[in-house]
Amino acid sequence: MTVQVQIQRLPHYFALPSYAHPGDAGMDLYAAVLEDQSIDPEICVKIPTGIALGLPQGYMAFIQPRSGLAAKFSITVLNSPGLIDSCYRGEIQVLLINHGQNAFTVKRGDRIAQMVILPVPEIILHEVPDLETTIRQAGGFGSSGL
Numbered sequence: 156m157t158v159q160v161q162i163q164r165l166p167h168y169f170a171l172p173s174y175a176h177p178g179d180a181g182m183d184l185y186a187a188v189l190e191d192q193s194i195d196p197e198i199c200v201k202i203p204t205g206i207a208l209g210l211p212q213g214y215m216a217f218i219q220p221r222s223g224l225a226a227k228f229s230i231t232v233l234n235s236p237g238l239i240d241s242c243y244r245g246e247i248q249v250l251l252i253n254h255g256q257n258a259f260t261v262k263r264g265d266r267i268a269q270m271v272i273l274p275v276p277e278i279i280l281h282e283v284p285d286l287e288t289t290i291r292q293a294g295g296f297g298s299s300g301l
Contacts, residue, residue: 160272161209165246168205169264181219181269184249192261199233199252202267210241210272217271218249224267229255232268241275 162171167189172182186192187205194200210216218237224230233252249268253259261267 158211158214158272160211160214163207163209165203165205165207167203171206172204172270181271183221183266184218184247184268184270186261186263186265186267188261188263191263194230194251194253194259194261196253196256196258199250200261202249202251202261204247204249204267207244207246208239209244210239212241213275213277214241214272215239215275216247217273218247219269219271221266221269228259229253230259236271239270 164171165187167187169187170185172184174182184204184206187203192200192202208216216239218232218235218239220231220235230251230253233250237250239247247270251261251267
């Protein structure tokens with residue numbers, strides 16, 4: 156399936172989102188910082204991407220961490236996944252947090268997160284007095300074992 160998504164390059168953009176490999180679900184987002192941005196331990200910083208999207212109605216985008224940044228440097232997306240609604244037209248920014256013990260520097264053009272665009276069905280909630288019985292029922296946290 157192919158979906159057309161409008162994208163706007165803002166004056167400070169570095170690169171358009173791109174897939175690293177054919178078949179990937181997530182597109183890499185690039186830092187559009189004008190100067191190196193240091194992130195101290197346990198501090199979060201908004202990193203600009205220099206792009207804005209025009210998602211079609213019925214679609215949304217998730218902004219998710221890059222596994223390499225998390226595994227090697229303990230850098231992740233604070234509000235993961237970040238949610239971009241189809242009606243949002245502002246710059247995509249990524250809220251990175253440093254869970255490591257050393258400062259981390261984001262440079263212009265660094266791949267800082269991944270964006271996954273997904274369809275969103277319109278949901279109509281139907282209130283009922285009782286829910287159907289399931290095997291799980293109300294079993295929540297830890298209900299399937301450790």
